[in-house]
Structure formats: C-alpha cells, structure tokens
Amino acid sequence: MDYMFFEIEEIKRKRKKLGITQKKLAELVGVSQPLIARIESGDLDPKLSLVKRIFEVLGELEGKGINARRIMNSPVISASPDDGLLDVIDVMREKGISQLPVIKDGSNLGCITESSILKVVMIRGIDGAENMTVKDIMEDPLPEISPNETLESISKMLLNNPALLVVENGKIVGIVTKHDVMKAMRERE
Known part of the structure; x- marks a missing residue:
C-alpha cells in the first residue's frame, strides 16, 4: 500500500513538472478531471491499471516535451x-x-x-x-x-x-x- 501511495504522489509531481493541468492529463488518459483530482489528493484508491495508464501518458509527455x-x-x-x-x-x-x-x-x-x-x-x-x-x-x-x-x-x-x-x-x-x-x-x- 505504501508503494502505491508513493506512486500516486508522483503523479501530481510529474504533472506539475510537465506544466499540464489536471484537465489536460484527464483528456489524455481518457478519464474525467475530477477523477484525476481525487487520485492526486488521495481521496480515491485507483485501480493499478489506471495508475499504469497515467504513468504511460506522463512518460510519453516527458519524452516529447516542447521543442523547436x-x-x-x-x-x-x-x-x-x-x-x-x-x-x-x-x-x-x-x-x-x-x-x-x-x-x-x-x-x-x-x-x-x-x-x-x-x-x-x-x-x-x-x-x-x-x-x-x-x-x-x-x-x-x-x-x-x-x-x-x-x-x-x-x-x-x-x-x-x-x-x-x-x-x-x-x-x-x-x-x-x-x-x-x-x-x-x-x-x-
């Protein structure tokens, strides 16, 4: 459980580092913005498959970044x-x-x-x-x-x-x- 909590806290940190909003992350993952907010605040214990999907999207964004x-x-x-x-x-x-x-x-x-x-x-x-x-x-x-x-x-x-x-x-x-x-x-x- 502690490992899962650490991963969930990492979602918010990575999202903010990338400079994207909860709404934008939700669109890219295919879920609602309130769901992302609840996950980031710890109010919801999401399925592992959803956490993996969120990290996949964040990873793709980190790889792309804004370039010339x-x-x-x-x-x-x-x-x-x-x-x-x-x-x-x-x-x-x-x-x-x-x-x-x-x-x-x-x-x-x-x-x-x-x-x-x-x-x-x-x-x-x-x-x-x-x-x-x-x-x-x-x-x-x-x-x-x-x-x-x-x-x-x-x-x-x-x-x-x-x-x-x-x-x-x-x-x-x-x-x-x-x-x-x-x-x-x-x-x-």
Whole structure:
C-alpha cells in the first residue's frame, strides 16, 4: 500500500513538472478531471491499471516535451540582401513580424529587424533610408538551432536574439520567436 501511495504522489509531481493541468492529463488518459483530482489528493484508491495508464501518458509527455519543431513557424518568411528597404517594411507590416532573416541560396546571411530600420532612419532620415537595400543595414545572422532544441534552451537564446532559425540537415526549416514561446506556454493549459 505504501508503494502505491508513493506512486500516486508522483503523479501530481510529474504533472506539475510537465506544466499540464489536471484537465489536460484527464483528456489524455481518457478519464474525467475530477477523477484525476481525487487520485492526486488521495481521496480515491485507483485501480493499478489506471495508475499504469497515467504513468504511460506522463512518460510519453516527458519524452516529447516542447521543442523547436513543435513551435517553429514554417516556411520561413525571409528577405534577400538585394531587397529594397521599403519592400521589406511592407512585408513586415503585412505579416505582423518584427524581424526577417536575410537568406540567399539557402544561406543565413543576416537579419533585418524593426530596430535596425529605426537606427537607419535616425541616422539618414526617412528620405535617406528609402533607397537602401537590406544588405546596407542587415545585422548579424540569427542563431541556428536543431529541431530538437528544448524550450528552456530556446528561451535562454531568445533573451539576446530576436529569433532563432531551425536548421535540419543543413536546410533552414523554420523560425522561432519570443511570441512562439509565449504561445506554446499558453497552449499547454
């Protein structure tokens, strides 16, 4: 009996560590949320088969976790080094994005951000910036990560970068932004 109680306490700990609600766990196991609540609180002595099923689901979730592949945007909207600044501004406004990777022939050459655009307008004025191209103002390339990069690692990298490019087998397959991390956190509910 003590062994079973220890396992039941482990359910709540694992669920909270994974950041999922009782409701979400109940859906994945195929039971009601009140049943999960009663099991976690110790008000119910569940069948061993149910406990095993709950642990199977928790194990699957631990194995999957949130990674770059699950939250990335694909295909990647990008700019070319020869694109005009006004054209890039139009794309950014139309798509509601604050940065674009600069890509040519599949190579990650740089990045253009709202901040880089503002800097050039401050220095050259609006008239001076109108005829510029992306290569005139692009910043360093966005860091590249694998599709299996963890949410924790992604979050740390995004503290100092506007976005991250997801690369698989030498090919850019997606992009992850701060917005994507926040969205992923909300979807776990």
